[in-house]
Amino acid sequence: MNRQELVQLIRDRKSYLCIGLDTDIQKIPKHLLSHPDPLFAFNKAIIDATKDLCVAYKINTAFYECQGIRGWESLQRTAEYIPKDIFTIADAKRGDIGNTSSYYAKTFFDTYGFDSVTVAPYMGRDSVEPFLGFQDKWAIVLGLTSNAGSGDFQQQKLASGEFLYENVLKTTASWGTPENMMFVIGATQASSVAEIRKIVPDHFFLVPGVGAQGGSLKEISEKGLNKDVGLLVNASRAVIYAGNDERFAEDARAAAEAYQAEMAQYL
Amino acid sequence: MNRQELVQLIRDRKSYLCIGLDTDIQKIPKHLLSHPDPLFAFNKAIIDATKDLCVAYKINTAFYECQGIRGWESLQRTAEYIPKDIFTIADAKRGDIGNTSSYYAKTFFDTYGFDSVTVAPYMGRDSVEPFLGFQDKWAIVLGLTSNAGSGDFQQQKLASGEFLYENVLKTTASWGTPENMMFVIGATQASSVAEIRKIVPDHFFLVPGVGAQGGSLKEISEKGLNKDVGLLVNASRAVIYAGNDERFAEDARAAAEAYQAEMAQYL
Numbered sequence: 039m040n041r042q043e044l045v046q047l048i049r050d051r052k053s054y055l056c057i058g059l060d061t062d063i064q065k066i067p068k069h070l071l072s073h074p075d076p077l078f079a080f081n082k083a084i085i086d087a088t089k090d091l092c093v094a095y096k097i098n099t100a101f102y103e104c105q106g107i108r109g110w111e112s113l114q115r116t117a118e119y120i121p122k123d124i125f126t127i128a129d130a131k132r133g134d135i136g137n138t139s140s141y142y143a144k145t146f147f148d149t150y151g152f153d154s155v156t157v158a159p160y161m162g163r164d165s166v167e168p169f170l171g172f173q174d175k176w177a178i179v180l181g182l183t184s185n186a187g188s189g190d191f192q193q194q195k196l197a198s199g200e201f202l203y204e205n206v207l208k209t210t211a212s213w214g215t216p217e218n219m220m221f222v223i224g225a226t227q228a229s230s231v232a233e234i235r236k237i238v239p240d241h242f243f244l245v246p247g248v249g250a251q252g253g254s255l256k257e258i259s260e261k262g263l264n265k266d267v268g269l270l271v272n273a274s275r276a277v278i279y280a281g282n283d284e285r286f287a288e289d290a291r292a293a294a295e296a297y298q299a300e301m302a303q304y305l
Numbered sequence: 306m307n308r309q310e311l312v313q314l315i316r317d318r319k320s321y322l323c324i325g326l327d328t329d330i331q332k333i334p335k336h337l338l339s340h341p342d343p344l345f346a347f348n349k350a351i352i353d354a355t356k357d358l359c360v361a362y363k364i365n366t367a368f369y370e371c372q373g374i375r376g377w378e379s380l381q382r383t384a385e386y387i388p389k390d391i392f393t394i395a396d397a398k399r400g401d402i403g404n405t406s407s408y409y410a411k412t413f414f415d416t417y418g419f420d421s422v423t424v425a426p427y428m429g430r431d432s433v434e435p436f437l438g439f440q441d442k443w444a445i446v447l448g449l450t451s452n453a454g455s456g457d458f459q460q461q462k463l464a465s466g467e468f469l470y471e472n473v474l475k476t477t478a479s480w481g482t483p484e485n486m487m488f489v490i491g492a493t494q495a496s497s498v499a500e501i502r503k504i505v506p507d508h509f510f511l512v513p514g515v516g517a518q519g520g521s522l523k524e525i526s527e528k529g530l531n532k533d534v535g536l537l538v539n540a541s542r543a544v545i546y547a548g549n550d551e552r553f554a555e556d557a558r559a560a561a562e563a564y565q566a567e568m569a570q571y572l
Contacts, residue, residue, distance in 0.1 A: 060405070098405055100399075100405045100406070101405075103408070104409070104412040106377075106417070107377050107381065110373075114373070131400060132367075132398065133398060133425060134398055135454075135518075136454075138327070138365060139367070141329075145367070145370040149371055149372070158427050158428075160426060160427045160458060161398075161452060162454020162457030164453050164454040166454075183402070185429065186430070186431055187402075187431040187433075188428065190430050191472070191473060191476075192427065192428075194463055194464075194472060196462065196463055197461075197462040197464055197466075199464075205458070205461060206458060209457060251402075
């Protein structure tokens with residue numbers, strides 16, 4: 039999906055909601071466990087209940103990988119089930135030397151057909167560039183993440199006076215364009231977002247950390263929206279585990295509706 | 306495998322060679338492509354031919370993931386086939402917020418039974434710690450990598466005067482011990498290894514970059530060996546693709562023998 043299509047989708051739905059399918063076999067309603075593919079059964083119900091309210095689904099690969107090969111089957115079924123007009127994110131945080139990163143790019147763009155994949159920047163240019171050579175596909179580079187550990191290295195001051203994450207944003211932005219690169223900026227980092235927008239005014243930000251992690255949708259929207267919207271705000275646990283019984287999909291829809299209604303006000 | 310067992314294995318074999326099973330479907334000998342699982346058939350032959358010469362096998366997940374689910378089947382068969390007295394490394398370069406990293410740790414330690422997994426440090430403490438709580442299992446944290454892109458961020462000077470990678474080594478070392486943490490230090494960075502040894506004198510280093518990437522085994526050994534050896538030097542392409550016909554396994558053995566013989570001199 040290209041940028042123009044993504045922006046149009048957001049305008050049409052009055053939503054920049056991304057739903058994170060962090061589907062944990064230990065957290066899904068018990069009645070699904072008798073299904074031959076419980077993770078997919080859960081995801082299918084969530085997608086059916088929310089697909090008109092969000093513009094993106096984000097699949098965090100960790101939850102599927104830990105189930106072994108049947109987890110990858112669930113992931114593949116889910117990726118194939120998501121309607122083609124919705125943006126898909128493989129939240130895989132990959133990155134390796136150039137020769138190897140190109141295989142990760144093939145994995146998520148070609149083998150599983152995702153629109154985008156999250157990429158860890160520590161290994162530098164040749165680890166990121168292989169994700170940038172695919173038509174209408176995106177690298178979503180970790181910038182300033184939502185977790186406590188973001189303070190350990192991302193917020194180290196460099197000799198130049200800038201924070202490491204500022205240097206990462208500026209430098210990696212020069213390797214791609216706002217048409218093939220986004221950045222992960224945690225909602226818990228809202229106080230820094232106005233400054234971040236000065237560094238990368240045009241790029242989309244994938245914003246995790248609303249909901250279970252405590253970030254404010256209002257604050258991140260006030261500081262992060264740009265002329266092309268420029269935000270995909272992700273909620274995972276707050277939506278998919280809104281309920282925990284046979285009505286879980288309706289409960290997820292209600293949670294997604296609340297986010298969408300709030301987003302419509304900010305657009 | 307614990308540290309004492311690993312050191313004993315190295316002493317017994319007079320080898321600190323790790324063989325990287327970066328098995329690429331496009332590079333393996335053509336006669337294997339008719340096998341029901343060509344990647345495993347190749348790995349099995351390489352393991353059979355080299356298992357008395359090396360002390361570790363490193364599986365880079367990218368080469369398997371890009372083959373979809375059958376790639377994970379090849380990976381699992383390979384992991385199960387490696388003799389139990391040899392150290393195993395999932396070169397997966399994972400890392401996510403704490404809740405999610407714990408699923409990656411389960412994936413590689415529990416689901417696939419690896420002894421260790423490579424971990425990207427950019428997301429900080431809670432992204433690394435979940436890999437440290439498993440008995441006799443190891444996190445191998447990216448320190449100073451072998452690729453050109455290591456100059457982009459790892460070698461940024463911090464306001465404190467140290468390089469980012471030095472801060473990463475010092476800080477992450479404080480989260481674990483030399484019994485559950487190693488560092489990736491590229492062989493192409495040999496000129497920095499004496500300084501790195503001052504920061505982390507006791508830790509094992511996993512050293513890629515010998516062979517196809519041009520690093521010197523002699524130089525990295527002179528500067529990196531410590532009282533418990535402290536090195537696992539990896540060769541991937543230089544061993545596994547030493548030959549490309551029906552004698553590929555013998556050719557791989559000859560390449561591994563040359564490395565082992567050189568290592569025996571340095572021990």
